[in-house]
Amino acid sequence: MAHSDEELINVAKDVREKAYAPYSDFKVGAAVEAEDGTIYTGCNVESASYGLTVCAERVAIWKGISRGEKKFGRIAVVVDTEELTPPCGVCRQIIWEFCGNVPVILANLHGKSETIMMGELLPRAFDSKFLK
Ligand code: THU
Numbered sequence: 016m017a018h019s020d021e022e023l024i025n026v027a028k029d030v031r032e033k034a035y036a037p038y039s040d041f042k043v044g045a046a047v048e049a050e051d052g053t054i055y056t057g058c059n060v061e062s063a064s065y066g067l068t069v070c071a072e073r074v075a076i077w078k079g080i081s082r083g084e085k086k087f088g089r090i091a092v093v094v095d096t097e098e099l100t101p102p103c104g105v106c107r108q109i110i111w112e113f114c115g116n117v118p119v120i121l122a123n124l125h126g127k128s129e130t131i132m133m134g135e136l137l138p139r140a141f142d143s144k145f146l147k
Pocket residue numbers: 036039041042043058059060061068069070071072101102103106
């Protein structure tokens with residue numbers, strides 16, 4: 016754990032500014048820490064063909080995977096909502112795949128944050144152990 020939760024939240028806040036969200040106007044930033052401490056960031060990227068939209072969490076994880084990372088630790092998700100916004104169902108599955116039962120740090124722009132374990136967000140998850 017090379018970075019503090021605050022550092023992870025701050026880089027997620029910064030990348031949130033880069034979100035391409037002209038349709039929903041709902042900007043999301045995510046930052047995930049790889050095992051060696053490298054941080055990968057992602058923002059949501061929407062499409063006029065709405066269903067092609069990719070969430071911030073997956074963009075961050077795909078960036079790390081494409082750089083050769085295999086496993087990540089904590090992930091921070093920043094949204095400008097009063098009630099802290101958790102990852103969508105699809106992202107929960109992907110976070111479970113590449114991060115496992117890690118702390119998920121939810122934060123907003125006003126200094127509010129909360130940490131929830133992935134096992135709580137995705138109980139009884141389907142994963143590779145069922146494929147053996
Ligand atoms: N979004 C994320 O980036 N992450 C989530 O976990 C929830 C939803 C994005 C997708 C879309 O661009 C916008 O938020 C509204 O759904």
